[in-house]
Structures are given as structure tokens and as C-alpha cells.
Amino acid sequence: MTQLLRLATAGSVDDGKSTLVGRLLYDTKSVLADQLDAVERASANRGSAGPDLSLLVDGLRSEREQGITIDVAYRYFATPQRSFVLADTPGHVQYTRNTVTGASTAQLAILLVDARKGVVEQTRRHAAVLALLGVPRLVLAVNKIDLIGYDESVFALIAKEFTAHATALGYREDAIVTVPVSALVGDNVVDRSAHTPWYTGPTLLAHLETVPVDVDPHDAPFRFPVQYVIRPRTEEHPDYRGYAGQVAAGTVAEGDQVVVLPSGLRSTVTRIDTADGELTEAVAGRSVTLVLADDLDITRGDLISSVLDAPVPTDEIDATLCWLSEKPLNPGARLLVKHGTRTVQAIVTELVSVLDEQKLSSVDGPDQLRLNEIGRVRLHTAEPLPIDLYTASRRTGAFLVIDPTDGGTLAAGMVGAPLPVLHLDGETANDRALVSPGP
Amino acid sequence: MTLSLTETANLDALESEAIHIFREVAGEFDRPVILFSGGKDSTLLVHLALKAFWPAAVPFALLHVDTGHNFPEVIEFRDDIVARHGLRLEVAHVQDWIDDGRLTERPDGTRNPLQTVPLLDSIASHRFDAVFGGGRRDEERARAKERIFSLRNAFGQWEPRRQRPELWNLYNGRHKPGEHVRVFPLSNWTELDVWNYIARENIELPSIYYAHDRDVYLRDGMWLTHGPWGGPAAHETVLRRTIRYRTVGDGSCTGAVDSTASTVEEVIAEVAASRLTERGATRADDRLTEAAMEDRKKEGYF
Numbered sequence: 001m002t003q004l005l006r007l008a009t010a011g012s013v014d015d016g017k018s019t020l021v022g023r024l025l026y027d028t029k030s031v032l033a034d035q036l037d038a039v040e041r042a043s044a045n046r047g048s049a050g051p052d053l054s055l056l057v058d059g060l061r062s063e064r065e066q067g068i069t070i071d072v073a074y075r076y077f078a079t080p081q082r083s084f085v086l087a088d089t090p091g092h093v094q095y096t097r098n099t100v101t102g103a104s105t106a107q108l109a110i111l112l113v114d115a116r117k118g119v120v121e122q123t124r125r126h127a128a129v130l131a132l133l134g135v136p137r138l139v140l141a142v143n144k145i146d147l148i149g150y151d152e153s154v155f156a157l158i159a160k161e162f163t164a165h166a167t168a169l170g171y172r173e174d175a176i177v178t179v180p181v182s183a184l185v186g187d188n189v190v191d192r193s194a195h196t197p198w199y200t201g202p203t204l205l206a207h208l209e210t211v212p213v214d215v216d217p218h219d220a221p222f223r224f225p226v227q228y229v230i231r232p233r234t235e236e237h238p239d240y241r242g243y244a245g246q247v248a249a250g251t252v253a254e255g256d257q258v259v260v261l262p263s264g265l266r267s268t269v270t271r272i273d274t275a276d277g278e279l280t281e282a283v284a285g286r287s288v289t290l291v292l293a294d295d296l297d298i299t300r301g302d303l304i305s306s307v308l309d310a311p312v313p314t315d316e317i318d319a320t321l322c323w324l325s326e327k328p329l330n331p332g333a334r335l336l337v338k339h340g341t342r343t344v345q346a347i348v349t350e351l352v353s354v355l356d357e358q359k360l361s362s363v364d365g366p367d368q369l370r371l372n373e374i375g376r377v378r379l380h381t382a383e384p385l386p387i388d389l390y391t392a393s394r395r396t397g398a399f400l401v402i403d404p405t406d407g408g409t410l411a412a413g414m415v416g417a418p419l420p421v422l423h424l425d426g427e428t429a430n431d432r433a434l435v436s437p438g439p
Numbered sequence: 440m441t442l443s444l445t446e447t448a449n450l451d452a453l454e455s456e457a458i459h460i461f462r463e464v465a466g467e468f469d470r471p472v473i474l475f476s477g478g479k480d481s482t483l484l485v486h487l488a489l490k491a492f493w494p495a496a497v498p499f500a501l502l503h504v505d506t507g508h509n510f511p512e513v514i515e516f517r518d519d520i521v522a523r524h525g526l527r528l529e530v531a532h533v534q535d536w537i538d539d540g541r542l543t544e545r546p547d548g549t550r551n552p553l554q555t556v557p558l559l560d561s562i563a564s565h566r567f568d569a570v571f572g573g574g575r576r577d578e579e580r581a582r583a584k585e586r587i588f589s590l591r592n593a594f595g596q597w598e599p600r601r602q603r604p605e606l607w608n609l610y611n612g613r614h615k616p617g618e619h620v621r622v623f624p625l626s627n628w629t630e631l632d633v634w635n636y637i638a639r640e641n642i643e644l645p646s647i648y649y650a651h652d653r654d655v656y657l658r659d660g661m662w663l664t665h666g667p668w669g670g671p672a673a674h675e676t677v678l679r680r681t682i683r684y685r686t687v688g689d690g691s692c693t694g695a696v697d698s699t700a701s702t703v704e705e706v707i708a709e710v711a712a713s714r715l716t717e718r719g720a721t722r723a724d725d726r727l728t729e730a731a732m733e734d735r736k737k738e739g740y741f
Contacts, residue, residue: 003448003449004448004449004452071584071599071602072584073576073583073584074576074583074584074626074627075583076576076577076627076629083449085627097604098604100604100606101604101605101606104606104607105607105608227459227462227463227465227466228462228465228466228492230492230493230494230495231495232494232495232496233495234494234495236494237494237495240494240495244462244491244492245459245462246455246458246459246608273493273494274490274493275489275490275493276490285452285455286451286455287454287455287456287458287459287462287491289493300466324604338609338611341463341466394607395607395608398606398607398609399609400606400609400611402611402613406615407611407613407614407615408603408611408613409603409604409606409611412604412606
């Protein structure tokens with residue numbers, strides 16, 4: 001069982017997210033004396049009474065000047081129970097793309113709301129993005145609980161409204177935990193608050209330390225995008241030919257039958273090499289070099305897969321895009337798609353629908369897909385790609401959409417329709433939608 | 440030494456992630472280079488690169504921007520690593536830039552800020568398109584916002600608002616001619632991870648990372664030592680103390696810490712108990728202003 005939890009935070013402006021993250025770092029003693037000195041000096045310069053914990057995490061000068069967070073920041077902290085990698089993502093509408101970034105690798109997300117405002121438009125948007133990206137578990141932190149006099153009924157209403165929204169997005173109720181906190185004074189973040197006797201659940205940190213971590217399923221079908229062909233051509237290794245990559249899903253063992261896609265040629269794994277010696281098997285996440293029994297023409301961009309449940313390469317892709325660029329997407333647009341280690345040209349043949357994440361409905365046939373919009377599209381690719389459904393494999397069901405003119409990343413792409421609300425009439429909702437296939 | 444299961448799983452995951460990053464760059468770029476100073480983070484980079492391409496050779500050159508203010512032990516170590524693994528090292532001597540007037544020595548004598556121009560000139564003249572650095576996100580607040588693939592414009596500058604979203608482990612290395620990408624395979628490592636891994640893999644480091652006796656003098660709250668960069672001022676007293684270095688940079692602004700940690704296990708115990716970050720404890724250059732690192736990154740520094 002892994003003891004590393006990758007988590008992301010999301011919230012709207014002024015919910016106190018930087019303060020909450022600062023509080024987690026501070027109360028877990030992850031802040032060292034010189035960092036704290038710097039924050040205390042800077043707080044005094046700004047005329048604050050005590051140390052402003054948000055200054056621990058607001059990294060860029062423009063952020064500190066404006067008192068906002070602009071970019072995803074990564075934080076590392078540990079307790080005796082677990083290590084944490086935290087992607088702290090900003091809440092402004094124009095930075096939704098950062099929430100997508102943080103969510104793409106997260107096993108859990110903390111969503112913040114201000115207890116005085118409750119669930120707002122941005123909360124619903126973030127929850128939809130987290131569900132779309134397949135973040136398996138959510139924590140709703142109802143912050144500034146001190147400012148509503150620790151009122152249980154207000155907290156209960158917010159919890160109820162949020163749970164209704166999240167379950168409509170496909171979350172099971174047991175995947176959502178709601179905690180009343182005050183990041184500023186520290187209630188229920190690390191230490192249990194004396195002001196909320198009515199709250200019987202865990203503190204935020206206690207939950208993070210004990211929540212089950214959804215790891216890459218080792219029993220999923222094996223997927224291995226080839227990154228690089230290793231051919232030393234040295235005296236010691238004159239004929240060595242190995243395929244270097246990271247296991248994207250499943251497990252590979254010596255002697256396994258595999259198929260190379262898109263060619264469809266089959267072979268057997270004769271060795272699983274690492275610089276530290278041979279392995280008998282390698283699980284998802286492990287970087288290894290595979291040696292096959294047959295001399296096949298395999299290059300970067302190919303996918304080595306288990307023979308059973310191998311994907312069928314296709315050049316017609318039904319996908320959901322989270323559009324991250326200020327340039328809108330028009331039907332007929334020519335783009336690049338990066339899937340695994342292969343980048344191919346693609347044309348958008350149809351904009352099928354766009355999600356209204358407030359009403360949780362979709363509108364058919366939009367004329368464009370604009371910044372921060374989530375839409376279902378059809379793509380035609382120049383070469384067939386061995387894709388999986390995103391809900392079956394978070395690694396091999398995902399792709400980047402790249403601008404061929406300037407190389408920028410335009411969209412996060414997911415094969416299929418990971419949200420029930422994006423399903424077309426007559427389709428059955430995929431009940432596995434939010435069972436994480438791992439980061 | 441014995442690591443817990445948690446630490447072992449954590450180091451395995453970090454190692455696999457770094458190897459994946461090295462291989463992506465090898466697959467997508469024409470002329471990558473590893474910045475290598477002989478310090479612990481860049482030594483770790485070379486170790487991971489050797490693993491990523493084994494049994495073939497590392498398909499990259501190394502580049503060292505040499506301020507001329509190095510500890511001799513570190514330069515000796517650097518050259519030994521290069522020779523032992525049959526690597527190719529390019530050295531850009533800051534002194535050459537000063538000699539021909541492209542750079543001017545600073546009044547305070549520190550040369551760390553002078554590295555940026557030789558670095559960018561070398562990237563341009565060698566047409567390097569991917570530049571590996573040992574930066575970690577736990578080092579400093581501006582670095583916490585850095586991508587693993589960080590696009591730099593034709594002036595080598597970091598533009599925080601132009602950074603691409605980094606999704607899953609799908610890295611986008613596209614760049615225009617003249618632009619390059621800085622790549623940070625150790626982004627998700629902490630100082631303690633680095634030391635635990637050094638212990639696990641028996642990675643050799645320059646001797647100055649371990650406790651030794653040295654003549655030092657106190658300046659700006661740090662123990663500095665004399666060297667090619669100069670020595671104590673008249674009012675500064677030289678003392679013989681048992682110290683070690685937590686970071687290794689330009690000798691004029693890299694301070695030593697009092698330490699008796701002479702083995703890797705003792706260093707790990709010391710790092711785990713430390714109340715100061717490694718940069719806060721030992722780097723005068725990061726103390727200049729609240730946004731010192733951010734400003735230098737924008738200019739094209741790491």
C-alpha cells in the first residue's frame with residue numbers, strides 16, 4: 001500500500017485557500033524557521049498583526065502584491081503516517097486551467113467554500129472539473145466557520161447542497177467528506193476545534209492521513225507506450241535492443257505475450273531490464289526496458305499492450321475536451337494530438353455538445369468551444385491511435401491537444417464522456433465513471 | 440541503512456518519474472544538455488540519466504558554467520565523474536566573459552548572478568534545445584510554481600503567465616527556433632528524498648558535503664571560507680571549525696553550517712532535524728530580496 005497521497009486544492013477567490021495550505025504546512029511543522037522568519041517580516045511590513053500564513057505559499061511577487069494566487073504551486077509535507085504532494089491551484093475563473101492541471105494527477109481534492117457564501121458558481125465548476133478529470137475523492141472544507149458563529153445548521157445546509165451536486169456528477173456519497181474549518185484560527189485543520197462539538201467527523205489532516213489511496217490498478221490490462229529504443233552497439237552489448245518506457249497501466253511479467261500497436265505484430269517479453277538488474281515483473285508507474293523475443297520494427301510512439309483486452313487503434317475519436325486556450329475551438333480546426341508517446345495531426349470533425357456545469361446539462365451543437373468550456377467532440381486523426389476510455393485508464397485514455405502553429409497546449413483531452421451528463425441520448429451512463437484508474 | 444517501506448516506495452516512484460522525464464526528452468529533442476556542477480543535485484541527475492539509458496551511454500552532453508569561484512574538491516570530483524562514465528563536458532568560464540568585457544565583476548565580488556549570461560550564450564552557441572537542471576520545487580517559493588518542462592523564450596526568460604498547463608505525465612516540449620525548454624526531473628524531490636536516495640544508491644559526492652575542519656569567518660550570519668574569490672576582511676576573525684556544506688555554489692556566497700555529520704546517515708539525521716531550509720541556511724544570494732529567486736529566474740537563471 002502506498003503511503004504517498006497526491007492531492008489538489010481548489011476554491012474561489014478569497015475563500016482562504018492559501019491560508020488553509022499555509023495552516024496545514026504550519027501545523028504539521030513543515031515550515032522551517034527561516035521561512036517563518038521571512039513570513040513574519042513580510043507580514044509586519046504589510047501591517048498584519050500576526051504572521052499571514054498565506055504568504056508561505058503565494059510565491060510570485062505579483063501574487064503577493066495582489067493578494068491572489070496565479071499559478072499552481074506544489075507543496076511537500078509529511079506526517080509519520082503519510083507523505084503528501086499538494087498541488088495548490090488558484091480559484092479565479094481565468095485560471096480554471098490550473099485546476100485541470102492539479103486535478104489530472106490528484107487522488108483527492110480539497111474544495112474550499114466560504115461558510116458565509118456557501119456553494120457558489122465556481123464551486124460547482126470546480127467539482128465538475130474534478131469529476132471530469134477522474135479525481136476519485138473529494139473533501140469539502142467549509143472555511144471561515146468562525147465567522148458564522150460555528151453554526152451547525154448553516155454547515156449542514158452547505159454540506160447537503162454540495163453532496164447533491166457531487167453525486168449528480170457521479171460521485172458516491174462515501175467518496176465525499178465535508179469538514180467545518182477555520183484556516184485562520186486553525187479549527188479542525190490539524191487540531192480538533194472546541195467550538196464544533198456537533199462535528200464528529202475527522203479533522204482535515206486526520207482524514208488525509210487515513211483516507212484510502214486509490215492507486216494504479218495492477219490488474220488492469222497492460223499498457224506500455226514506447227519512449228525510446230535503447231541500442232548500445234558496444235562490445236559488451238553488440239545486439240541489445242530494448243524498448244524503454246514507463247508502465248502506464250497493469251502489470252508485465254517475463255514470458256508475457258504482447259502485441260505492438262498500431263502494427264498489430266505479436267511477440268513475447270523475454271526480459272524486463274533496469275540498470276539495477278532484471279525484474280520478473282513490473283507494475284504500473286515503474287520505468288523499465290523491455291526486451292522482446294522477436295526482432296520487430298518498434299519505434300517511439302508505439303504502444304506495447306497485453307494481447308487480451310488490447311485496444312483497437314482508431315482514427316475516429318469520440319472525446320471530451322477541457323478547452324484551456326483563449327483561442328476558441330472551431331469545427332474543422334486542425335490540431336495536434338499527443339497520446340502516450342505519439343503525436344499526430346487531427347481535424348475536429350464535429351462539436352457535439354458543451355457542458356453547462358451549473359445546471360448539469362449539455363447543449364448540443366455549439367458553434368465554438370471557448371476558454372474553460374468543457375465539450376464533447378469528434379476527432380479524425382491522421383494515423384490510428386490505440387486509445388482506451390478515460391474511465392478505464394487515466395493514462396492511456398488521456399491526450400493533449402496542441403496548437404500546431406505555436407506549440408501551446410490548447411486542451412486536456414479525455415477519450416469518451418467521463419461525466420454522466422455528457423452522455424448522448426440512448427447511451428447508458430458508465431457507472432465506472434468515477435472509479436479511478438489511478439493517476 | 441534501512442529505509443521504511445514508505446520511504447522505499449516513495450524513492451522508487453520518484454526514480455521512475457525522473458527516468459521517464461529523461462527518456463521523454465531524449466525522444467523529443469535534438470540537442471539536450473545536463474547542467475552539471477558537481478553539486479549533489481546535479482550529481483543525482485547524472486546518476487539517474489545513466490540509469491535511464493543503461494546499457495547504452497547517456498545521449499546528452501554536460502555543461503558547467505564555471506564561476507571560477509569553485510571549491511577545488513568539487514572540480515576534481517566533477518572531472519572524475521566525467522572521466523569515469525565517458526561523458527562529454529562543456530565548460531563556460533565566467534572569467535572569459537569578464538576578460539573580454541561581456542561581463543563586469545560586481546563590487547561585492549560574488550559571481551553567482553554573473554552565470555546567467557554565459558549560460559544563455561552557451562545554450563545559443565551549442566544550439567541546446569533542452570537543458571536539464573537539478574532544481575526542486577521544495578527549495579523556494581518561486582520554484583514551487585515551476586513546471587517540469589519550463590518553456591524559455593529566445594532571451595532565456597521565464598514568463599510565469601506563459602507557462603503551459605502540465606497535464607497527467609504528458610509533457611509538451613514544442614518550442615520555436617531560438618527558444619528552449621528547461622527540464623527539472625527532480626521537481627518532486629525534497630532535500631530529505633535526495634539524501635535518502637544518495638544513501639540507498641551509494642552515490643559518491645564531493646567530500647565537502649560531509650563534516651571536516653576548515654578555516655572560516657563569519658559574514659552575514661554564514662561561515663564563509665577563503666578561496667579564489669577572496670578572503671576575510673580586516674575586521675573578520677578566522678576560526679577553525681568543524682563544518683560541512685549543504686549546498687555547493689559560488690564560494691563567495693555559499694556558507695557552511697556547523698556540523699559533525701561525517702557520513703550520509705548522519706547527514707540524513709541532521710537534515711531531518713534541521714530548522715532551516717538549505718537555501719536559507721547557506722545561500723546569501725537568495726536572501727537579497729523577498730523575490731530574489733523569482734527575479735533571477737525571469738532573467739534566465741535557473
